[in-house]
Amino acid sequence: MRTLQVDLGDRSYPIYIGSGLLNEAGLIFAKHQLSKKSPVLIVTDDHVAPLYLKRVEENLQAEGYRTVSKVVKAGEKAKSLDVFHDVMTAAIEGGLDRRSAVVALGGGVVGDLAGFVAATYMRGVPFVQMPTTILAHDSSVGGKVAINHPLAKNMIGAFHQPELVLYDVDTLRTLPEREIRAGLSEMVKHGLIWDAEFAAWCGENTDRLLALDPETLSYGLTMGCSIKAQVVSQDERELGLRAILNLGHTIGHALEAIGGYGEFLHGEAISIGMAASALIAVNRGADRALYAETVRLLGGFGLPTVMPEHLDEERIIGAMMHDKKFKEQQLVFVLPVAIGQVEIVSDVKVEEVRRVIRELKKEGPHV
Amino acid sequence: MRTLQVDLGDRSYPIYIGSGLLNEAGLIFAKHQLSKKSPVLIVTDDHVAPLYLKRVEENLQAEGYRTVSKVVKAGEKAKSLDVFHDVMTAAIEGGLDRRSAVVALGGGVVGDLAGFVAATYMRGVPFVQMPTTILAHDSSVGGKVAINHPLAKNMIGAFHQPELVLYDVDTLRTLPEREIRAGLSEMVKHGLIWDAEFAAWCGENTDRLLALDPETLSYGLTMGCSIKAQVVSQDERELGLRAILNLGHTIGHALEAIGGYGEFLHGEAISIGMAASALIAVNRGADRALYAETVRLLGGFGLPTVMPEHLDEERIIGAMMHDKKFKEQQLVFVLPVAIGQVEIVSDVKVEEVRRVIRELKKEGPHV
Numbered sequence: 001m002r003t004l005q006v007d008l009g010d011r012s013y014p015i016y017i018g019s020g021l022l023n024e025a026g027l028i029f030a031k032h033q034l035s036k037k038s039p040v041l042i043v044t045d046d047h048v049a050p051l052y053l054k055r056v057e058e059n060l061q062a063e064g065y066r067t068v069s070k071v072v073k074a075g076e077k078a079k080s081l082d083v084f085h086d087v088m089t090a091a092i093e094g095g096l097d098r099r100s101a102v103v104a105l106g107g108g109v110v111g112d113l114a115g116f117v118a119a120t121y122m123r124g125v126p127f128v129q130m131p132t133t134i135l136a137h138d139s140s141v142g143g144k145v146a147i148n149h150p151l152a153k154n155m156i157g158a159f160h161q162p163e164l165v166l167y168d169v170d171t172l173r174t175l176p177e178r179e180i181r182a183g184l185s186e187m188v189k190h191g192l193i194w195d196a197e198f199a200a201w202c203g204e205n206t207d208r209l210l211a212l213d214p215e216t217l218s219y220g221l222t223m224g225c226s227i228k229a230q231v232v233s234q235d236e237r238e239l240g241l242r243a244i245l246n247l248g249h250t251i252g253h254a255l256e257a258i259g260g261y262g263e264f265l266h267g268e269a270i271s272i273g274m275a276a277s278a279l280i281a282v283n284r285g286a287d288r289a290l291y292a293e294t295v296r297l298l299g300g301f302g303l304p305t306v307m308p309e310h311l312d313e314e315r316i317i318g319a320m321m322h323d324k325k326f327k328e329q330q331l332v333f334v335l336p337v338a339i340g341q342v343e344i345v346s347d348v349k350v351e352e353v354r355r356v357i358r359e360l361k362k363e364g365p366h367v
Numbered sequence: 368m369r370t371l372q373v374d375l376g377d378r379s380y381p382i383y384i385g386s387g388l389l390n391e392a393g394l395i396f397a398k399h400q401l402s403k404k405s406p407v408l409i410v411t412d413d414h415v416a417p418l419y420l421k422r423v424e425e426n427l428q429a430e431g432y433r434t435v436s437k438v439v440k441a442g443e444k445a446k447s448l449d450v451f452h453d454v455m456t457a458a459i460e461g462g463l464d465r466r467s468a469v470v471a472l473g474g475g476v477v478g479d480l481a482g483f484v485a486a487t488y489m490r491g492v493p494f495v496q497m498p499t500t501i502l503a504h505d506s507s508v509g510g511k512v513a514i515n516h517p518l519a520k521n522m523i524g525a526f527h528q529p530e531l532v533l534y535d536v537d538t539l540r541t542l543p544e545r546e547i548r549a550g551l552s553e554m555v556k557h558g559l560i561w562d563a564e565f566a567a568w569c570g571e572n573t574d575r576l577l578a579l580d581p582e583t584l585s586y587g588l589t590m591g592c593s594i595k596a597q598v599v600s601q602d603e604r605e606l607g608l609r610a611i612l613n614l615g616h617t618i619g620h621a622l623e624a625i626g627g628y629g630e631f632l633h634g635e636a637i638s639i640g641m642a643a644s645a646l647i648a649v650n651r652g653a654d655r656a657l658y659a660e661t662v663r664l665l666g667g668f669g670l671p672t673v674m675p676e677h678l679d680e681e682r683i684i685g686a687m688m689h690d691k692k693f694k695e696q697q698l699v700f701v702l703p704v705a706i707g708q709v710e711i712v713s714d715v716k717v718e719e720v721r722r723v724i725r726e727l728k729k730e731g732p733h734v
Contacts, residue, residue: 121523123526124604144490149455158487
């Protein structure tokens with residue numbers, strides 16, 4: 001088991017990464033002094049529940065915890081106000097009080113939903129992340145929780161740090177291949193924004209990562225979490241630096257939105273977004289090798305880096321205008337400077353985005 | 368104009384109390400560096416809008432602010448997830464960004480709703496309170512914001528401190544008499560929990576307060592806000608001391624809930640709750656004069672202090688069980704020790720509550 005500390009003053013918390021950790025949940029909860037007198041709410045989805053819910057419930061109960069579980073339908077649609085309301089109902093009916101923990105057992109969607117419930121139930125209760133996807137190595141660190149508004153993704157949310165993150169890598173073995181690829185997209189992103197050596201390592205270990213080799217994967221996840229934790233520690237509420245984590249997200253979120261949160265997985269959308277950001281940087285004078293290397297790295301994982309022909313340019317631009325990163329009428333973009341280094345620029349013109357959308361449509365078919 | 372500082376470290380903020388302040392909104396916003404590049408969202412209700420909305424919009428616009436307004440139906444039902452969703456839609460369609468301020472122009476309901484929007488829109492944007500009721504002297508201080516779940520009041524919320532509170536006492540002149548009485552209930556509460564001298568002053572100035580004598584009212588509101596601010600400064604997130612502000616609220620919230628948030632105004636419900644708390648204290652050995660004086664003070668303002676016959680005991684108890692103050696299977700109550708002093712006890716038995724419900728039903732008809 002590897003332990004990584006996210007350093008946020010009195011909101012600091014540990015991330016435990018390793019094999020078999022679901023079987024130690026009760027002990028770890030107790031070690032962190034989560035109340036045994038107050039019911040624990042486990043939020044999960046109907047893909048994860050049949051695989052791991054019973055084991056987690058029984059493990060917590062064996063340690064003296066009372067548990068209440070709420071299973072939501074898998075997929076981004078669980079991040080709606082309606083589902084949020086249903087989870088709140090389960091929390092109230094289950095008798096949760098201010099010391100109750102809300103547990104997210106699942107991927108990023110469940111983490112965001114359960115985290116927003118934890119942030120707002122009785123104005124905030126303890127929160128525990130138990131990620132079961134690769135993508136969640138990213139979303140489980142940093143305290144950003146949110147649900148979607150029909151007009152824009154993650155528009156309703158909060159900053160709510162977990163008490164701990166319990167990352168059992170055994171749960172990743174049941175992931176569909178497409179989700180494995182998409183999950184590794186955020187891992188590559190952490191290399192691209194912060195650590196050229198780690199980016200290169202991702203390139204050299206692509207096959208081992210895709211095959212979920214335990215040692216390789218544990219190292220990659222620990223590095224990814226560690227980079228994210230370093231950034232978040234320096235800027236918890238995204239006043240400056242933290243925005244670099246949004247590499248690829250301005251366009252990525254727009255693609256997810258116009259695809260109805262169904263066509264693209266998050267990791268696929270930001271993969272296209274990262275390729276687009278590199279191309280904007282190249283059009284502004286950066287070496288074309290920066291774009292080529294970005295595309296090579298992402299492509300190695302089977303991730304898309306071209307813009308599907310059928311996506312309407314106007315709709316992409318329109319969706320971007322609703323994004324949180326559209327600040328005071330300026331388009332804010334994270335652009336690469338070199339592999340492992342990015343900058344935040346706030347003067348990207350809509351025309352520059354239109355240009356790369358067109359260029360990326362010519363690069364070839366959607367992978 | 369009186370200015371009162373709420374001392375909360377880097378979340379400190381001022382409360383401006385005085386006459387004609389709506390006409391200085393733009394200047395005060397600018398002084399507090401609220402962004403003029405980002406649209407401001409004014410949330411108000413259909414009682415307040417015809418009286419003050421245009422004036423606030425024009426005043427802000429004259430100072431260079433762009434404004435977007437959302438008018439909700441007056442009443443507690445505005446604190447629903449549906450209305451919350453509608454206000455979020457207005458915020459998104461109005462193009463609010465992370466620097467936009469959300470303004471609550473109205474009473475406690477509008478303050479709670481708009482405050483929860485400010486707390487969660489894009490994970491938190493600046494918030495300004497412009498209270499137009501007496502009751503809001505209480506709710507506008509302290510950063511508690513929330514909406515209701517059908518099963519329980521204020522169940523979904525956050526702590527989100529405003530940038531400033533702008534309290535124009537001229538707006539109180541348009542309040543219905545019943546709301547004036549109910550609003551003064553929280554003012555009396557501040558005396559009862561913290562300051563015997565101020566409680567006595569409320570008793571001596573009952574008529575002047577009910578007549579909205581400007582000087583008397585300004586002093587009373589400043590004292591009420593000041594007591595609340597002192598308590599909140601010592602315990603922002605209600606880990607201990609702050610709970611004393613809940614005097615009368617355990618039973619009060621239950622009465623509001625079973626009345627469908629329609630039968631009682633908040634101030635009326637907590638008036639009955641304060642009488643009940645005093646009676647529990649008496650039944651536990653306190654001097655009966657404590658109960659008599661509490662009832663005399665509240666009754667002087669025309670506030671109810673007996674339990675209406677038609678309210679079902681089981682439903683009151685049932686509603687209390689869903690309350691946030693029901694912690695780890697114990698009933699937590701704020702009980703008076705003397706006028707101006709309370710204690711938090713966590714061992715109140717359900718039977719003690721049943722007893723005072725019955726006793727208060729015999730005390731006479733509902734005022």
